[in-house]
Amino acid sequence: MDSTSQDLQRKPLQVTDLEIVEMEGEDIDEVLDIENLCFKSPWTRDAFEQELAIEWSKVFVAKKPTSHKKRIVGYICLWVVTNEVHILNLATxxxxxxxxxxxxxLIFGINFSTRVGAEVATLEVRKSNLPAISLYKKFAFEAMGVRRRYYSDNYEDAIVMYSKLTA
Ligand SMILES: CC(C)(COP(=O)(O)OP(=O)(O)OC[C@H]1O[C@@H](n2cnc3c(N)ncnc32)[C@H](O)[C@@H]1OP(=O)(O)O)[C@@H](O)C(=O)NCCC(=O)NCCS
Known part of the structure; x- marks a missing residue:
């Protein structure tokens, strides 16, 4: 990774009172709280620790100030490989x-990905997850296929979505 992309990932994005920064080890407890509230089959601590160790993986957290500290309110996990970003996880x-x-x-993650060379984005989403599908459609993601019985907890189908990115 060159110095420009290193600068980009260190630079926080400030959206009103929301700050988006790269996840650090000390953030994992708060991220796990959200993960456990949001998913039937949540990622484990090991899974998040592994993401921190993978060179091409980026986890960004959104922090909101409260009276005594900045609280994590959401996160996104991306893999940027060659010209493609794959969105592995997103929750609020x-x-x-x-x-x-x-x-x-998503805006932050996609901007980061295009700056480091991504031209397309892909993801899988549960067929029943209408809030997430609605969100992704707003970012011009389109369904490009189905992975039958993809999720091992209930064998639900995954919709594979794809978006061509513009810098
Ligand atoms: C899906 C999820 C990430 C959306 O997070 P959020 O911070 O509430 O999303 P935003 O406020 O940015 O909403 C943006 C758009 O998403 C869609 N959306 C979000 N929640 C929705 C809901 N409950 N019903 C329908 N559409 C919804 C809408 O299009 C919304 O735009 P609008 O508010 O102008 O109508 C959140 O519901 C979540 O964490 N779900 C559990 C984890 C999950 O399913 N992650 C996705 C895995 S693929």
């Missing part, structure tokens, strides 16, 4: 749904 704390946090994380 249920107390902050519909506040534009996932939108801010």
């Amino acid at each position: 704390h249920p107390n902050f749904h519909r506040h534009g946090i996932a939108t801010s994380l």
Whole structure:
């Protein structure tokens, strides 16, 4: 990774009172709280620790100031490989749904990815996850296929979505 992309990932994005920065080890407890609230089969601590160790993986957290500290309210995990970014995980704390946090994380994640060379974005989403599908459609993601019985907890199908990115 060159110095420009290193600068980019260190530079926080300030959206009103929301700050988006790269996740650090000390953030994992708060991220896990949200993960456990949001998913039937949540990622484990090991999974997040592994993401921190993978060179091409980026996890960005959205922080909101409260009276005594900055609280993590959402996160996004991306893999940028050659010209493609794959969105592996995205969640917002249920107390902050519909506040534009996932939108801010996607804007930040996609901007970061295009700056480091991504031209297309892909992701998988549960067929029943209409809030997430609606969100991705706002970012011009289109369904390009189905992975049958993809999720091992209930064998639900995954919709594979694709978006051509513009810098
Ligand atoms: C999907 C999720 C990430 C959206 O987060 P959010 O911060 O509430 O999203 P935003 O406030 O940025 O909403 C942006 C758009 O998403 C869509 N959306 C979000 N929540 C929705 C809901 N409950 N029903 C329908 N559409 C919804 C809408 O299009 C919304 O735009 P609008 O508010 O102008 O109508 C959040 O509901 C979540 O964490 N869900 C559990 C985890 C998950 O499913 N992650 C995605 C895995 S693929």
